Amino acid sequence: MPDYGHDLLFGTFVTPSASPAHHAVDLAVAADRAGLDLVTFQDHPYQPRFHDTWTLMSYVASRTERIRLSGNVLSLPLRQPAVLARSAASLDLLSGGRVELGLGAGAFWDAIDAMGGRRLSPAQAVVALEEAIAIMRQIWAADQPGGVHVKGDYYAADGAKRGPAPAHDIGVWIGAYKPKMLALTGKTADGWLPSLPYLPGGPAVLGDLNERIDEAAASAGRSPSDIRRLLNINGRFGDTSTSLLNGPPDQWAEELAGLTLEHGITGFVLATDDEYTTELFAAEVAPATRELVAAERRG
Amino acid sequence: MHYGHALTFGTFLTPTATEPARVVSLATRSEELGFDLVSIQDHPYQPAHLDAWTLLTWLAGRTRRVTLAPNVLNLPLRDPAVLAGAASSLDRLSGGRLALALGAGAFWKAIGAMGGRTLSPGESVTALSEAIDIIRASWDVGDERPIRLNGEHYRVDGAARGPEPAHDVPLWLGAYKPRMLRLLGAKGDGWVVTHQLLRPGQLAEGNKLIDEAAVAAGRDPREIRRLLNVSGDFLGGPGEAWVDALLPLVVEDGVGTFILATDDTATLERFAGEVAPALREAVDRELPGTSLPPLRRAAVRARRREGIAYDDVPAALADAAIEPGDVGYAGVRSTYLRGGAPGLVLRPRTEEEVAEALAFARAHPRLPLSLRSGGHGISGRSTNDGGIVIDVSRLNSIEVVDPARRRVHIGPGARWADVAAALAPHGLALTSGDYGGVGVGGLATAGGLGFLAREHGLTIDHLRAVRMVLADGSVVRASDDENPELFWAVRGAGANFGVVTSFEFEADEVGDVGWARLVFDASDTAGLLHRWGATQEAAPRDVTSFLLVGPPRRGRPPVAHLMAMVDSADPETVLDRLRPFAEIGPLHDQSVVLTSYASVMANASPEAHNGHGEPVTRSAFAEHITPEFAADAERLLRSGAVYFFQIRAVGGAVADVPPDATAYAHRSANFSVTTFGVDRRRVDAEWDRLAGHLDGLYLSFETDPRPERLADAFPPATLRRLRELKATYDPGNVFRDNFNVTPERRSH
Known part of the structure; x- marks a missing residue:
């Protein structure tokens, strides 16, 4: 199985370098002009070499036309969920519906703690993420009656007003690897956004991880296709094929199409600052991959 | 009561979420109308509003000139350490256009409903004070220690500082009550209040509290701007009535900024057209000449160095001058290879400003004076401790004035990577050095030993004229026809004679080039050096190569890196030229590409310089790499005294120029040899043993302070001529902070 049938997205993962100040912006504008679907930025608020990711995303959104934007992924522990929800809705409104919300439960707890953030165990952080998502979804559901009420162990909202509603249904994408996070992804997320280099065993393990998400989705009464599977990838273009995503563009297209058809990956986010x-990637890999996938899906 | 602030005007717009395009268009209209500031209210618990930070950042992308400020930012729902980083990002992205106006918080019930912490008013003032300390500490990247601030409400324990904002972001506070006003006087840069919320006399009372608190904190009350939000329907009636109403607020209450709250375009237009200019005129009439240049904060002034008349910096230079407490100081204090702590960095943009900067520096004769173009100088010091730096990096124009005659005018602050990129579209190149980050000014007054040297000569051999500011402040042009003696001296010892403000070069036609990087096992270091030298000398002029040999590393054989450029776009020629080089030793790795000179030069890091200490280097020329020299060079590398050893091929076209044609006299040498070490005495002791193989030195790369090096740099006739010229052009030895040629003493 799993090809969950989504259309394909191609994007970049750009280092949010603070210096030179516009380096990341220029790369995002290039991705927009090249016709890619998505530009994403990692978020490490304790890393002074990087821009604040939300500020960078907001600026990039105002300097681009069509491309969608996401954190990849935003570090929840240093962002207030209710404020983040309104910020995301605001940027979605300003940008005409181009914002997706990649979220992570947090890592680098020493650095988070040094910034004045709260230190959580991995298990606690998963619960905190679930609570935060609940708050954010309630804020976005501006047409629902009553205020926002979430009484969590780590985050609470007690009667906060709902709204503003974003311009489109903002996708919550989760960077997940471990069973609890995968279960949360299946239960509540709109997307799964792991990184290929962090997958022990490479693409072969995608099947197992997808299954865990699918099971969690089913137990929550959701369809596995409610969760888009995206993947951060690294690679190098070259004349000759040496390994996975190391070779000419047509090799990339075949490999990516394989990941779509075998493992249901329909978002490819390439880490590049070039x-x-x-x-x-936009001109040669994306259209060729789309063609291969379309041909195969037509059967 | 007046604080000397130039009058500015802003707008205060409602961030209505249902009409995002409207607030954006009001903001861009504000900029078009000449307002100085666009400000946005922040109530994160208010679902009818867009998030203020997100909107301000969006506006930064849609405007070019206006300052952007929240009015005011709700602190309780924002983490101060994260906010500091976000503010730096917004300031950097917007080109220094952020003013960070903060409020202690209000509407605590709504804050609590969002999951925020509820504080009493007193606690919230303390929390704001702690947040200000965290934010300022985060921006203070000159301090390399991590931030440790443990307050009652905020705790930061070991967080790294930075990124640094693009400018000294003013911290404004919304304040009404005495505790807030006192905090503002102690720590704030601006007071933001709303006119309608004030009772009569409250501005004066507030000013008094702020001023007293400022003085008590050792500050000058003029550091604090007073900003007043006024409603768009503040007054009906004609523009004059507005002027009459607002004027006393400036004259009597010291208001420096009016922020007009309206979402009505017609009101914005009327205010900009009728009120603002008339009010400016009326203020100029009432308070003639009271507007002062911006005053640095007391905390910044406290870091000033002794003996510099900071308040006398010429007005044209004041804006861009950087002193030790300023934002940006960390990025200009040091150079690529040298740590420094200058008391003042002046950054002129024009030749006139260079002359002004020089006059200012000459008024401080006891202080070190450093000249900086790209900040890569080795002997050219370009930074100092407590003195003045004239940094010409903003004189960086590159102009191809006559493509047919290949004439190019270049400012001293341009970098060679940018020069190469600008010339490439014309099919031109100028040989430079091996690194694109190096500035034009230092290299083009010393020599310029680059990858096209054997085919096209030194960089200075392409120089046709210079314009320069001399020690006495006069501006001259020097060429073969005008001031020819000075022109002779500039080409090899230029840093001793003045500040070149424009170089006129004749570039070469250079198409694609072959570019090779070969890595060798250098176990047989001496053999490799000798074979490379012989191969390079036997090669045609179109190939120039540099060999970098590392010292032996623990347990592993030493490695040599060869970089070679072939001035040919023909792959066969390129390979022909390189083949003999590939045979000089066991190859570890190789790459050969056809590329442009510009792409080879595009090798520079954009990071600010962060050198520490002093470079310890030696330089010399060699006619040949004899087996004896090669053996002694291997001994040097094995001594452990040096960590860097590079030989650059010269000769070829370099040797076509007679030795007395320029102050660079070492024309017959085929090789320039440079080494870097750590310990001055050890490096000198080991290097001095090579003396028998070597002759002369390249002054750019030499840091041995012993006086006999001067005679190595210049043969006797050249040195005599230079010292006479120095006595004419710089008798007081103003330009001494480099490889210094002391003036000939003249008897009267």
Whole structure:
């Protein structure tokens, strides 16, 4: 099975370098011009070499036309969920519905703690993430009656007003690897956003991880296709094929199409800070992958 | 009561969520109308509003000139350490256009419903004070220690500082009650209040409290701007009535900024057209000449160095001058290879400003004076401790004035990577050094030993004229026809004679080039050096190579890196030229590409310089790499005294120029040898043993302070001529903070 049937998204994962100040912006603009679907940024508020990711995303949104934006992924522990929900809705309204919300439960707890953030165990952080998502979804559901009420162990909202409603249904995408996070992804997320280099055993383990998400989705009464599977990828273009995503664009297209058809991956986010690579990915890999997938899906 | 602030005007817009395009268009209209500031209220618990931070950032992308400020930002729902980083990002992205106006919080019930912490008014003032300390500490990247601030309400324990904002972001506070006003006087840069919320006399009372608190904190009350939100329907009636109403607020209450709260375009237009200019005129009439240049905060002034007349910096230079407490100081204090702590960095933009900067520096004769173009100088110091730096990096124009004659005018602050990129579209290149981050000014007054040297000569051999500011502040042009003696001296010892403000070069036609990087096992270091030298000398002029040999590393054989450029776009020629080089030793790795000179030069990091200490280097020229020299060089590398050893091929076209044609006299040498070490005495002791193989030195790369090095740099006739010229052009030795040629003493 699993090809969950979503249309394909292609994007980049750009280092949010603070210096030079516009480096990341220029790369995002290049991705937009090249016709990619998505530009994403990692979020490490304790890393002074990086821009604040939300501020960078807001600025990039105002300098681009079509491309969608997401954190990849936003570090929840240093962001207030109710404020983040309104910020996301605001940017979605300003950008005409181009914002998706990639979220992580948090890592680098020493650095979070040094910034004045709360230190949680991994298990606690999963619960906190679930509570935060509940708050955010209630804020976005502006047409529902009553205030926002979530009485969590780590986050609470007690009668906060709902709204503003975003311009489109903002996707909550979760960076998940471990069973609890995968279960949460299946239970509540709109997308799964792991990184290929962090998968022990490479693409082969995608099947198992997908299954865990699918099971959790089923127990929550959801369909596995409610969760888009995205993947951060690394690679290099070259004349000759040396390994996975190391070779010419047509090799990439075949490999990515394989990941779609075998493992249901329908969002490919390439880590690159190079304009030429961005353009090649958009111009040669994306259309060829789409064609291969479409041909196969037509059967 | 007046605080000397130039009058500015802003708008205060409602961030209505249902009409996002409307607030954006009001903001861009504000900018078009000439307002100085666009401000947005922040009530994160108010679902009818867009998030203020997100909106301000969006507006930064849609405006170019206006300052952007929250009015005011609700602190309780924002984490101060994260906010500091976000503010730096917004300031950097917007090109220094953020003013961070903060409020202690209000509407605590709504804050609590959002999951925020509820504080009493007194606690919230303390929390704000702690937040200000965290934010300022986060921006203070000059302090390398992690932030440790443990307050009652906020705790930061070991967080890294930075990123640094693009400018000294003013911290404004919304304040009404005495505790807040006192905090503002102690720590704030601006007072933001809303006119309608004040009772008569409250501005004066507030000013008094603020001023007293400022003085008590060792500050000058003029550091604090007074900003007043006024409603768009503040007054009906004609523009004059507004002026009459607002004027006393400036004259009597010291208001420096009016922020007009309206969402009505017609009101914005009327205010900008009728009220603002008339009010400015009326203020100029009532308070002639009281507007002062911006005053640095007391905390910034406290870091000033002794003996510099900071208040006398010429007005044209004041805006861009950087002193030790300023934002940006960490990025300009040091150079690529050298740590520094100058008392003042002046950054002129024009030749006139260079002359003004020089006059200012000459008024401080006891202080060190450093000249900086790209900040890569080794002997050219370009930073100091407690002195003045004239940094010409903003004189960085690159102009191809006559493509047919290949004439190019370049400012001293341009970097060679940018020069190469600008010339490439014309099919031109100028040989430079091996690193694109190096500035034009230092290299083009010393020599310029680059990858096209054997084919096209030194960088200075392409120089046709310079314009320069001399020690006495006069501006001259020097060429073969005008001031020819000075022109002779500039080409090899230029830093001793003045500040070149424009170089006129004749570039070469250079198409694609072959570019090779070969890595060798250098176990047989001496053999490799000798074979490389012989191969390079036997090669045609179109190939120039540099060899970098590392010292032996623990348990592993030493490695040599060869970088070679072939000035040919023909792959066969490129491979022909490189083949003999590939045979000089066991190859570990190789890459050969056809590329442009510009892409080879595009190798510079954009990071600010962060050098520490002093470079310890030696330099010399060699005619040949004899087996004896090669053996002694291997001994040097094995001594452990040096960590960097590079030989650059010269000769070829370099040797076509007679030795007395320029102050750079070492024309017959085929090789330039440079080493870097850590311990001055050890490096000198080991290097001095090589003396028999070597002759002369390249002044750019030499840091041995012993006086006999001067005679190595210049043969006797050259040195005599230079010292006479120095006595004419710089008798007081103003330009001494480099490889210094002391002036000939003249008897009267």
